[in-house]
Amino acid sequence: MAVEEEGLRIFQSVKIKIGEAKNIPPYPGPNKMRDCYCTVNLDQEEVFRTKIIEKSLCPFYGEDFYCEIPRSFRHLSFYIFDRDVFRRDSSIGKVAVQKEDLQKYHAKDTWFPLQPVSADSEVQGKVHLELRLSEVITDTGAVCHKLATRVLECQGLPIVNGQCDPYAAVSLLGPSRSEAKKTKVKRKTNNPQFDEVFYFEVTRPLSYTKRHFDVEEEDVDKLALRVDLWNASNLKFGDEFLGGVRVPLKVLGPNGVHEAWYFLQPREGGGRVVKVEELGSLRLNIVYTEDHVFSSDRYNPLRDLLLLSASIQPVSVSAAHILGEVCREKQEAAVPLVRLFLHSGKVLPFLSAIAQAEVNRTQDPNTIFRGNSLTSKCIDETMKLAGMHYLQVTLKPIIDEICTDHKPCEIDPVRLKESENLDTNRENLRAYVDRIFSVITASGVRCPTVMCDIFFSLRESAASRFQDEEVRYTAVSSFIFLRFFAPAILSPNLFQLRPHHPDPPTSRTLTLISKTIQTLGSLSKSKSASFKESYMASFYEFFNEQKYGDAVKNFLELISSSGHWDQKSIESPILLKEGVMIKRAQGRNRFGIKNFKKRWFRLTNHELTYHKSKGEGALCSIPMENILAVERLEEESFKMKNMFQVVQPERALYIQANNCVEARDWMDVLTKVSHCNRKRLSTYHPSAYLNGHWLCCRLSADAAPGCAPCTGGLPDNIQLDVDGDRETERIYSLFSCYMSKLVKMQEACGSRSVYDGPEQDEYSSFLIDEPQETYKTLKLVVSAVQTLEQRHTQYRRDKFKKTKIGSQEHPIGDKSFQCYITQQSESTTYSI
Secondary structure, three states: OOEEEOOEEEEEEEEEEEEEEEOOOOOOOOOOOOOEEEEEEEOOEEEEEOOOEOOOOOOEEEEEEEEEEOOOOOEEEEEEEEOOOOOOOEEEEEEEEEHHHHHHHEOOEEEEEOEOOOHHHOOOOEEEEEEEEEEEEOOOOOEEEEEEEEEEEEEOOOOEOOEOOEEEEEEEEOOOOOOEEEOOOOOOOOOOEEEEEEEEEOOOOEOOOOOOOOOOOOOHHHOEEEEEEEEOOOOOOOOEEEEEEEEEHHHHOOOOEEEEEEEOEOOOOOOOOOOHHHHOEEEEEEEEEEEEEOOHHHHHHHHHHHHHHHOOOOHHHOHHHHHHHHOOOHHHHHHHHHHHHHHHOOHHHHHHHHHHHHHHHOOOHHHOOOOOOHHHHHHHHHHHHHHHHHHHHHHHHHHHHHHHHOOOOOOOOOOOOOOOOHHHHHHHHHHHHHHHHHHHHOOHHHOOHHHHHHHHHHHHHHHHHOOOOOHHHHHHHHHHHHHHHHHHHHOHHHHOOOOOOOOHHHHHHHHHHHHHHHHHHHOOOOOHHHOOOHHHHHHHHHHOOHHHHHHHHHHHHHHOOOOOOOOHHHOOOOEEEEEEEEEEEOOOOOOOHHHOEEEEEEEEOOEEEEEOOOOOOEEEEEEHHHOOEEEEOOHHHOOOOOEEEEEOOOOEEEEEOOOHHHHHHHHHHHHHHOOOOOOOOOEEOOOOEEOOEEOOOOOOOOOOOOOEEOOOOOOOOHHHHOOHHHHHHHHHHHHHHOHHHHHHHHHHHHHHHHOOOOOOHHHOOOOOOOHHHHHHHHHHHHHHHHHHHHHHHHHHHHHHHHOOOOOOOOOEOOHHHHHHHHHHHHOOOOOO
């Protein structure tokens, strides 16, 4: 979800690798060990939690997390908790990275020292204040000055223990002053509207003729206003601090009026001082991306140039191929290129063109598509996008069983535990390999059409280049087995088959299975010799039967033919997502808080169900064909955040997710699974039907047509589920980042056109078949990139001129915007 901003859409995403923690302080007891887990938070909102690592002071997590960030935030935080069976889990320490500092650590493995967690420092949100200083003449004729402080509203306050009942405490700080005044408590909202005014006398009554401040008694410029936000708690521990601001009265200026938004800050002096080494440290790799996307017409020159790559001969002179040449990692170029070509419906001709070029350069058929080329990375990315559901249908049930049963499968005699039997372990492993091999080779009819078309193109290119009969199989198996099924088995959490990285014994089992499946699919003539470990070569003797080779060939033949199948007729129910959420059905029952209940939700490719708890029978089942729309529900409907609605023919099911990322994930997967419904709605009601009318349009008929267009779209295929403008913006960013390499490549083209002698070392890394045509394309790329760069620069300058510090968009205390102002002031004389 993008943040709209004056003709610009801003997309935020973050990819995190949570590595390990070390030197966690021991538990104050005889055991010393802790059961630790790590959470990822946007400000105070938890969006991800790792598995628990038991009995360790140096827990290794090895987990990856990616999410689109649907809202603004100030900090990306990581908390280490110690599980407590009998009490609330205790926090050990945290890492809080300010948004403006994320680029410092971009894609770098970094050890962060854990900092202490204090309630006084855990703040988020902003407050809107208005201050007015005026003279008041008393009945006796004396003049005094009074400060009127209006607390208008707050936004984005944290939710504490599942609830937020905020109030504001306002006090004037100065010599001999202790007066404090409070607003009313606003129940069940983290965006309270207060609009209350408080008066403070800031000068002692003086004679009417003495119309100036008595500096000896009190100097207004030395006074400050303090506004603290609190959560009214029913617990015995008292109210919780939510954040505060300190406003010096010297901001009032000559007219005595000041109105502004402020970011809430931690309490002064909050948090105890702890030595860094006392709490340990956490290893993280953070990749934060922020895409600023203009209207589609701005990207036409660059996008058209890129899309021509599918038809240009040779493909090495195309803009897409040039991007692969200048990027440090081929993966950087592959991700946005594949998504852009999928969106435009040209992914097949593009992949066929670059694959044919790579085949033509390959001398040995045994090494075909084995390198980390642009071709292999692009096909990898296409399989991830198009084949994720195919993977889940094929592998998820057996992977879930392996991770749940924990059967011993170690076949290395050196690693074998005393209680284990080698023959039993081999049999366990063999049974797993057989079952996974069977489900893979029987899944050919489910293989997505776009993957089948790509494999058909690869097979034909390889067969026409080499006389070896086997190459038509190895060209396909090098992708479907080596780069698709085997990695998914090895790391199921990276392919959405499991929520977390498996524990070490299960991970070892999956490694052994993955190695065997990869070798079975390779069709190499001396398979046992391909294993370095003697125990693996010995184990593989179980599979040296012709039936395995025949099954692989039949499977490869099937998925590399150009036929299409009706996938829906052969799909069996497969679990896509499950978890706890709060639901409220819109039925005949009387509305009220009692209608909100916590339930266990379960989504398959056939239906959405909810249960009283996990494992119990379904209380309600909604078939996919009855899901007519999946949309957000406005927060004002029930004063609850992160709500969405599943619209059915008779009613809507209102659901609250645990956080903003979880709500987005559920909406995305529900929309994708139900996108084939022919009766999907084009309009919906953004608010709930309460007290006999819709809150959004005020219509009284509960069956009234929707008043707003559906935003979920109708992704009939994968092409429509990609934002082409965003991908073009990402490609522009890559070209801009590697502009020096584009210039070098231009020099290389000139050098090769003029000189036929030995090539300079600095140009040898570029693959250039036709220097003159490549130079022409480079010139067009540079021109398109510079035009977009000028547009971005102009936008930043215009924004700099228009933006007011203290506005709702940029409150006082916004460090990221202050950094932006500094950058702009330093670059005001710069021009492209």
